[in-house]
Amino acid sequence: MFRYLTGILDTRERTTWKIYAVLSLISPIVDIFSFSVIIYIINIVVRENQASPELTAFTVFMVLVSMLKCLFELYKSKIANRFVYEGAQKLSMKIYELLIKEDLTEHNKKTAMQALNMVRNDTTNCIQIIVDWIGIVINGITMAGFAAVLIYVSKWIGVVSSILLLLLMAVVFFRMRTRMREYGERSRAWSIKANSQITIAYGSFKEMKIDDRSAFVLHKYGDASQAYAQVQGEYKYKISSIGVILQNSIMAAMFVILAVILVFGTNLSAILAPMVVYITALVRMLPMAYNVLNGMNNVEFAEKSYEALKECMAEYSLLKEEEKRSEAVRQKMLTLQKGVSVRNLTFGYSDRVHIFQDASIDIPVGCSIAVIGASGAGKTTFVDLLLGLLKPQSGHVFFDDYDIVTQSDAEGPCRAGMGELVSYIPQTVYLNGETIRNNVAFFEEEEEVDEARVIECLKCAQIWEDVRKMPDGIHTLIGENGTAISGGQRQRIALARALYKDFELLVMDEATAALDMETEKAVIDSIRQIKADKTLIMVTHHMSLANECDVVYKIEDQKILRVR
Template sequence: MILIGMVAVALLETFAAGAISFYAASVANPYAILADHLPRLEFLIPGIADLSIKRLITILSIGVVLVIVLKNAASAVTTYASRLFAANISGYIGEYLLKGFLDMPYEWHLQHNSADLIQGIGWRVYLGNLITAALKLLSDTLIVLILLTTLLIASPAISLLVFLTLGGTSLLIMRRVRHTMEHLATAHREYNTSINRQITQSLHGVKEVKIYNRSSAFSERYNQEVHAFARADARFAFINQVPGWLLEIIGIAMLSSSIWIMFFWFGDSTVKITGTIALLAVTSWRVLPAMSRILNNSNSIRQALPYVHSVLSYLDEIPKSEITYQPLRQGFHNELRLEKISFRYHGASRNALSDIDFMIRRGQTIGIIGTSGAGKSTLVDVIIGLLPPSSGRILLDGKEMDDPSLRAWQALIGYVPQTPYIAPASLAENVAFGLRHSDIDHSKVLQCCRLAAMDDFLHQLPNGLDSFIGERGVKLSGGQRQRVAIARALYRDPEVIIFDEATSALDNKNEEAIQQTIFSLKNKMTLIIIAHRLSTVEGCDEIVWLENGKLRMTGEPGKVLDAYTQSHAGALSSDTGTTG
């Protein structure tokens, strides 16, 4: 439909150019028009040859206006349709990328810069720009071809001059600027990427930036990149306008030359010269801007190509055949068993986990201890299903996990990290993470907050559950952020909750309070606790001790913690007993 609209616009442009040319010739010499041209139309429109000059000019004046209105209306509809088409494609690609990124394996995210992924989704607009530029290029090309074909029929000699002059000049310009524009477009994208990284790093680390007084360093690097980007952008914009200026100069020279040739060389009559020059002037009036737009849109396509290439490279990474289903909760009835589990990160020289073999029974509270780098968080990521084991098996109630059962297992899990993500939204929206406000069960949110021991905190909020708690929870204390994370985990009605060093960043008072909250859930569901401090796991049913990615010991807390303390006596804190 868009292509049909473009053809219609091109034909209407040509008809409008001819109508204006005929109108100009009629005004210049109406007697010649009445005597020479209108009688030829008598067989189509009886009585047209008997029109008076006044009536002729009146009809032509109204006709020209109507033709221009019709042409512009068709152009408006086609422009709207083409922009809507490009915007819809751009929006679809953005949605596909976001869903694709979220569905990619967790290890894939560990290998990519989140700022680059965010920018990659933002670059979908360049795909829309490329489609828009390509459609405009096609439209203007049709206009030029049809107009010049009409001019060729009306005046072959003049048409040859137009073809050679405009065509030759355009080809020469395109050849001269092509490589320069491609180089500037690539530089444009690279500077843009670097600028985005500088902004992301400085704003995400604003606390450290202020503490270490690094604002000048970040500002200086940003300033260097943004000025380089500005120079590349200015050069691109300047070179993009040069073809239009050159074509305008050449067009005026061509029009002047045509008048001189027809007047002095061919000796044509005034009526013919007036009509032809009017047609040439109107054609130039439409063709020259169209030619300029063709060159500009060609350059716009070149500018968008590096960005589109990046978007397409991300699309290539997203599996095309993967279909995600809403996981069904199947329940955790007996046990989760890990058999000879090993895992190695992509590009690593050794395993992060080796031959891990133990069992978690339903309703147990399991503590996982070990020094920094022992593999505690990696083990939990494997248990959750974020990292697929390099070898070994995970069995849920005696059945080896496949993709559907893994998703069903994940539907049972609540997760409380050391540094939970707090969205710039209300408390209710943070607890019911990812749900629309209209879909949130506020009574359930309140129940989860009370289970997370947030009563005192709730009373301090001006709007209760609908209070805004700041981006990344800046209005909350460390203990309050952890309680929000616990309430978020409980909102899922989990059968298993994993606490990934949830108290390691807290002071003793807050740690003790969070521990009480954690152990208040004991025997109500299965708990897996990664400990920074040994005191955190003393109340567990069983302790798993990891050492250099290997299972060193499992068993009752007293037995394992005594052995661990003796093994790391020199490294443990004298007052709290930490795992490093």
């Protein structure tokens, strides 16, 4: 686990963890040295019954060493925190890159909260595993050093005490190991579920208010958050109980040893100094033993995060290998001079049920195409296949001579992006909580936004008059997902966003469903006027809108049939 996690770090983070490990090793060496010096000073004072000037000076020197160690510990803490959070940030960037570059099928397997947990929590937990392992090793080495001092000073008593402490640690760890892993899995699952309930409450806020079901939603969140709190409480209790068990067990053992000494009538004055050293060393070993067990339990607790990260990193490696292979392939500039041609398309989300079976369609350049069909017939799936978001089991989708399925043209394998060619309005529109301006000029750098073009697109989308009346015009904030504006306004802003791009093909998936017929027709007329030579594909339920198009296709019985 440790080797794998350190192996996936960037060069800077690899250097940082090694620096932290060295600093962590120096710290206990200084501790053991300081403790040995204390033993040395006590022995000299007890033997000679006085302190020489040299001994006093040496003691003052050790005061300075202790002060320097304080500064050293602060620096080590800074390095540790920097490593954890910068390392987690670098890992989170890789996981986030995977999430935004993976194909649509993989994307649809995850919820937003699962993705959030993978990007934020799992990465931090895995970096913390590295820190925990370093702590386990360093504390183990330090314990061995103090055990050596213990044995040197107390002979057989030190040997027995060290063995008993080691056995006690082993028993506690193996008794709790499985439970800690179970706590980690349950905690992760309930955290995701509790966070999901928050998004559900925001996503269904209107329905919840109208149906007066806030108590139901609150109950669902309460169950999830209570389960999470219970798991966390049990986990923290087990962790704290380790310290209690260690401390009281060692104290009991010390009293047993003291009782044995008293029974055998040993001269207490003769063993007073070694006894003080023995007790001090044992007390110093207790927190180290606790840290070792705590670190090992934290590693077990984070096992599920480690498994999730490892799976993501395997996919990330495959993604990077694919990108590397793609870079070696000829780059092609995608064009749309002839049109789009779909040939013998077969697709299904499972091998048993096909949505399309040997379906074909021709979309001439410059034409407006309407795609109609019953709900569930596969209209949105067709759009996803057309845009390369889904890969069919068989068939071809040609943009002029380029096949986006096989990624090749007449000259052979090549790669081409359709971002500069296609503008797309999905069925479910996403608007962020920023201004109208930034939502229209989506994915555009702030300083590169063309405000004149933004206004032109808003006019074309038949929403400019509404925007002009808003308090801050195009700089008006619209709330998360456009909650501060109407559904029709949201859809028209999404349309303006699509028009902002310089496209050859505009694909609209129910993009005007929230508009009245008059506004809908005005929008389409504006698009035709401004983008007269562009190709338009509209998925719609409105026959009145479909009849405005040059060609109408209907999805029916796994085929795409031309009806007009």
